Amino acid sequence: MNQEKITINDIARLAGVSKRTVSRVINQSPKVGEQTKIKVEKIIEQYNYVPDKQARGLASSRSYLLGLVYDNPDALYIDDIQRGILEFCSQKGYELVVHPCRYKSPDLNNNVVNFVRRSKLDGIVLLPPASEVDSLADVLDQNSIPYVRLVSGFSEASENFVMSNDRHAAAEMAKYITSLNHQKIAMITGPLNYRSSRERFEGFSNTMQEMGQPLAADLVVEGTNQYESGIEQGRHLLTLENRPTAIFANNDEMASGVIKAAHDLGIKIPDELSVCGFDDNLLASRIIPALTTIKRPVREMAKFAANKLIAKIEGGNPQAISQNCVVHPEIVIRESAGSANKV
CATH class of the missing domain: 3.40.50.2300 (Response regulator)
Incomplete structure (x- = not known):
């Protein structure tokens, strides 16, 4: 079979299940039995099947787009963060949209919310110093926008943070x-x-x-x-x-x-x-x-953030959401x- 042209219908036929079941597996629906899920995932991996993002989005009411919000002059740091997020989220079929901001701007909160809405993002990762603005996190909560904050130090609200000591x-x-x-x-x-x-x-x-x-x-x-x-x-x-x-x-x-x-x-x-x-x-x-x-370990932090954010968006991995992600620089x-x- 030509792997470049394999479709969701081919995956369904090879697995002996319906197209809807394959779609549920791709979208990590809890309605699929564990044995069926494993069987379909093995075939997806075997044939290197990549779901069509537009079709996925229509089926699940998601865009499969994540945002990265930053105000940081260190280009090498930003590059490492992007690479870490992309290494993880590309495996899950997500893409990344970056958005520089001015964290001291009085319009920061509205700017970020408008960016999320305009780009139809499923969630965002916030880098310091924007991640340190509590009022921005409050506004994101009020608008039901999933987010993860990368910060130095510690916080009890582990579901929203990846922390560096x-x-x-x-x-x-x-x-x-x-x-x-x-x-x-x-x-x-x-x-x-x-x-x-x-x-x-x-x-x-x-x-x-x-x-x-x-x-x-x-x-x-x-x-x-x-x-x-x-x-x-x-x-x-x-x-x-x-x-x-x-x-x-x-x-x-x-x-x-x-x-x-x-x-x-x-x-x-x-x-x-x-x-x-x-x-x-x-x-x-x-x-x-x-x-x-x-x-x-910047890339490790970025992967933690992507994993936690996607878990929050999809709601199927409560352990990833609650995981206390703290890295220890050396x-x-x-x-x-x-x-x-x-x-």
Whole structure:
């Protein structure tokens, strides 16, 4: 049989069931017996059958479209999120529509609801900082729009969240940098109105305080999470009279900017300066020297979000909806950090 032209009627004939039964299996209806469901799914997999999305949508009153809402300047992070969602949702026959927004806009809530309605979306994934806006979540609830929020930190409402323990990871980075005998340690935070930035800053600074090495006020500066901000704030820190010997940046984009600033100033890494980041995006392992950073499993988070969102939309997998999805970022040691004894 020509697999490229196989139809739902062919699947029904091969399985010895009705077309309606095949449609119910595809749409994960609870009205199909387990043995029949397994039999039909095996044939679908064997022949690599992909349901026609338009026909599916008409049959189930769904569009099989998910939305991704973000206000984040880190293009590599956004790309990783998209790839993670698509890896999961393409197996389920869903497509992804992306929508940049301005999370500080007074029209954010209406903008997102209109995007969902205009694009006829079945549900949306919210990325920080838009995911941190509680009033947006309230409006989505009021309009019965399924959503999942990616956030740093924790929430009791696990059905709506995929969470990353950034605070603990930043604390571990503080311990690692001090283990290298650095005394003059600086941090370039992200925008502190972002929850993720606050989680990382507080995890790092509180741990430094607990270890008896509180961060000096003049060695904490706020960045924008962009590469250019890393250059600007890195140059500022590195031209101080009592410049730091180690800098922890809120993300890899800014850490890379710090490395650029150090290079321009003739400061050798890691001999004269240690630089560390957060995210472990594609850039981190490719710059010279390769960046010591915190690896956050972004694609894993994206897959968790897609699984939870589709479960909410289809209503057939309560365990996926209620699953407490928390990831734990870990330090990746590379060449950009070294002992302060060299300085």
